[in-house]
Amino acid sequence: MRIQKTDWLHYYANPHRFxxxxxxxxxxxxxxxxxxxxxxxxLGFQAPPDYQxxxxxxxxxxxxxxxxxxxxxxxxxxxxxILALIFRHPLGHLAARAAAPIGACFTLIALVTGALWxxxxxxxxxxxxxxxxxxxxxxxxxxxxxxxxxxxxxPEKASRAAAILAIVGFxxxxxxxxxxxxxxxxxxxxxxxxxxxxxxxxxxLYPLLVMGVAxxxxxxxxxxxxxxxxxxxxxxxxxxxxxx
Amino acid sequence: MSxxxxxxxxxxxxxxxxxxxxxxFSLTDYVRARRALNPTEAKV
Numbered sequence: 001m002r003i004q005k006t007d008w009l010h011y012y013a014n015p016h017r018f019x020x021x022x023x024x025x026x027x028x029x030x031x032x033x034x035x036x037x038x039x040x041x042x043l044g045f046q047a048p049p050d051y052q053x054x055x056x057x058x059x060x061x062x063x064x065x066x067x068x069x070x071x072x073x074x075x076x077x078x079x080x081x082i083l084a085l086i087f088r089h090p091l092g093h094l095a096a097r098a099a100a101p102i103g104a105c106f107t108l109i110a111l112v113t114g115a116l117w118x119x120x121x122x123x124x125x126x127x128x129x130x131x132x133x134x135x136x137x138x139x140x141x142x143x144x145x146x147x148x149x150x151x152x153x154x155p156e157k158a159s160r161a162a163a164i165l166a167i168v169g170f171x172x173x174x175x176x177x178x179x180x181x182x183x184x185x186x187x188x189x190x191x192x193x194x195x196x197x198x199x200x201x202x203x204x205l206y207p208l209l210v211m212g213v214a215x216x217x218x219x220x221x222x223x224x225x226x227x228x229x230x231x232x233x234x235x236x237x238x239x240x241x242x243x244x
Numbered sequence: 245m246s247x248x249x250x251x252x253x254x255x256x257x258x259x260x261x262x263x264x265x266x267x268x269f270s271l272t273d274y275v276r277a278r279r280a281l282n283p284t285e286a287k288v
Binding site: 066112233235 | 247259266267270274277278280
């Protein structure tokens, strides 16, 4: 059957169709994520030390992609929450709920590895700098979002409240991104996204980008795994309800 | 790397534990959900 361009999103709104797609993507995504992650780790440990940071630049190969995924994860949650709330996409809430722990884990990694880099480079584990503080707020928003899902018993009410929180909380994403431009921060400004003339040497840039791709693949591998688990659990509950 | 070894290995260690734990729990939940739906399925 030919799918019209505008209908592809709702074509996969049917959980049966989504499960077919997810089953087909399950192994390729996991295999690609593991291979890319291995390649990224190998390139990261082969990269020469930075002239300023020395060997601690290797922490950046985890810290920077984790921070990218923290922002991407929350943007994804806000986007699918809009789809669920406004366009009533049936898988929107499911995708948002499945993505939240993944985004929270990447945010936690960005915070911890940032502190572990900050101690030898800045001489402190933590400063109440605009970038660091806004990422900590992002982590708390993730925790609040996950807690809200668990706190409300009715799935309909929980999904609506969580979607509103996700959309309102999205205000923090541009604050995190542009905090280094808007305020005078200890954290350095963006250096990878300047594609016209990146401020990073290719020996450091390529492992960073490979790790970024690996974390993105891992995000989607985890996402479809968690979404499938939730759909299967819902089916099992319905079957159990029918048997009783 | 000797001067900064602790910070580098701690960063990779924490990341491995957090991501490894998330992968482990997500995959075990998935296998459990498949088994709950069909006990003859997913006997890994």
